[in-house]
Amino acid sequence: MIEVKDLHKSFGDTEILKGITTNFEQGKTNLIIGQSGSGKTVFLKCLLGLFDYEQGCIAYDGKIFSKLSDAEKRNLRAEIGMVFQGSALFDSMTIAQNVMFPLKMFTKQSKSEMEDRVNFVLKRVNLENAHNKMPSEASGGMQKRVAIARAIVNNPKYLFCDEPNSGLDPKTSIVIDNLIQEITDEYQIVTVINSHDMNSVMEIGEKIVFLKNGYKEWEGSKDTIFKTDNTSVTDFVYSSNLFKKVRRMYIEENE
Amino acid sequence: MKTLILKDIDDLVIGSLGIVAFISFFVGGVITIQTALNIDNPLIPKYLIGFATRQSIILEFAPTFTSIIMAGKVGSFITSSIGTMRVTEQIDALEVMGINSLNYLVFPKTVALMLYPFVIAIGMFLGILGGIAAGVFGGFTSLEDYISGIQTDFIPFHVSYAFIKTFVFAFVLATIPSFYGYYMKGGALEVGKASTTSFVWTSVVIIILNYLLTQMLLS
Ligand SMILES: Nc1ncnc2c1ncn2[C@@H]1O[C@H](COP(=O)(O)OP(=O)(O)O)[C@@H](O)[C@H]1O
Ligand SMILES: [Mg+2]
Numbered sequence: 001m002i003e004v005k006d007l008h009k010s011f012g013d014t015e016i017l018k019g020i021t022t023n024f025e026q027g028k029t030n031l032i033i034g035q036s037g038s039g040k041t042v043f044l045k046c047l048l049g050l051f052d053y054e055q056g057c058i059a060y061d062g063k064i065f066s067k068l069s070d071a072e073k074r075n076l077r078a079e080i081g082m083v084f085q086g087s088a089l090f091d092s093m094t095i096a097q098n099v100m101f102p103l104k105m106f107t108k109q110s111k112s113e114m115e116d117r118v119n120f121v122l123k124r125v126n127l128e129n130a131h132n133k134m135p136s137e138a139s140g141g142m143q144k145r146v147a148i149a150r151a152i153v154n155n156p157k158y159l160f161c162d163e164p165n166s167g168l169d170p171k172t173s174i175v176i177d178n179l180i181q182e183i184t185d186e187y188q189i190v191t192v193i194n195s196h197d198m199n200s201v202m203e204i205g206e207k208i209v210f211l212k213n214g215y216k217e218w219e220g221s222k223d224t225i226f227k228t229d230n231t232s233v234t235d236f237v238y239s240s241n242l243f244k245k246v247r248r249m250y251i252e253e254n255e
Numbered sequence: 256m257k258t259l260i261l262k263d264i265d266d267l268v269i270g271s272l273g274i275v276a277f278i279s280f281f282v283g284g285v286i287t288i289q290t291a292l293n294i295d296n297p298l299i300p301k302y303l304i305g306f307a308t309r310q311s312i313i314l315e316f317a318p319t320f321t322s323i324i325m326a327g328k329v330g331s332f333i334t335s336s337i338g339t340m341r342v343t344e345q346i347d348a349l350e351v352m353g354i355n356s357l358n359y360l361v362f363p364k365t366v367a368l369m370l371y372p373f374v375i376a377i378g379m380f381l382g383i384l385g386g387i388a389a390g391v392f393g394g395f396t397s398l399e400d401y402i403s404g405i406q407t408d409f410i411p412f413h414v415s416y417a418f419i420k421t422f423v424f425a426f427v428l429a430t431i432p433s434f435y436g437y438y439m440k441g442g443a444l445e446v447g448k449a450s451t452t453s454f455v456w457t458s459v460v461i462i463i464l465n466y467l468l469t470q471m472l473l474s
Contacts, residue, residue: 073353077351080351084348088344088347105354
């Protein structure tokens, strides 16, 4: 479990996060939703230790990140996988080299052990014949899969995904969402996903945290989000007519 | 780390040989022609043409002006490649994997550019060769005069001075463009802007250091 207490983060004079408290559970896909610019990426990067924050506390299974020594931080990082918004594959390396990279950094496995593991995870994300392609030769959906493969190659306990289906078509998005959910369940990972995509919310929102103006405006799951009468949430989630209709039908059905 | 260094040697050093060779050869030729055309007083000995070409190339053209050109080529390559890694979050990805990204990116480039003096040595040689070609084939001087010119009053310390400068400039070429790439913010447009700013500041620093080093070493 990852616990976040009263997290504050500013850039210069503008406070982006104004005291966020929540937690993310193991084996669940935890979603952070909110408008573009609401601070989702900043929040995720604070969790990862990529940004310093002024105030607050982040604990990974009881270990308070800011109090860890450098060696302990490194050990914790070995247990973290991250899928960046634009995939962030190293463009001078092939797909297989990208996926192998964390193993080289964090483990002392032999070359053949590493190759086996790379083959296994690439197969897990349904990419079997792309080992020697360069990232620039792969489609957006393929790059996302490679990024996921790279994030899970070292058997992480914690997986972070920043808008994993931005820039993908709806069908590929659902495939990627389901892949992340399956992996989360299969390996009992704590998964935190940033999203502004309502399909993801409905598909995989086992826990949902809604950020607005720097505060946690609402917290729940894909089941409770239908019933909430918090207008900020309903305005955001049901901004399209399609979802307004879905909601009406859902409420009628359940009455 | 070894593969990174080899890759940077290939990108930064080997990849610069062509343009440096081309420019040095022709500028060497032009310096010779200009000098020859300006010496029309029959009292001035002909060997001065070779002498002047050698001095200009070894002291200034090869170390300093080639470095300014490299600030454009190598410098903007470094800024834009590191800057692209910044805006596409590849640097964040390195950090998440527990890697000291600044070290990981800048160290191999600094090591690779320690071979930069070889590029300059080749530039010096080709500059003088270009001088022979233009001077002799253009009928401005004879081969004997030119050869005796480039041997006249040869001061070995001038070569040391040139290579001390080159080492310092190599360090500048590796670090300032890396800095502008690493600490940039924004998107693709800003990568272009960062490359331009990095070129300007790298050139300014090279020119100022050139002045200071000349003052220190030669006067
Ligand atoms: N490195 C940074 N420096 C200054 N401001 C930033 C930085 N990163 C993000 N911001 C600001 O923080 C706010 C939230 O950004 P972000 O977390 O990227 O939003 P999103 O929810 O779309 O991911 C934005 O207003 C953005 O301009
Ligand atoms: Mg974002």
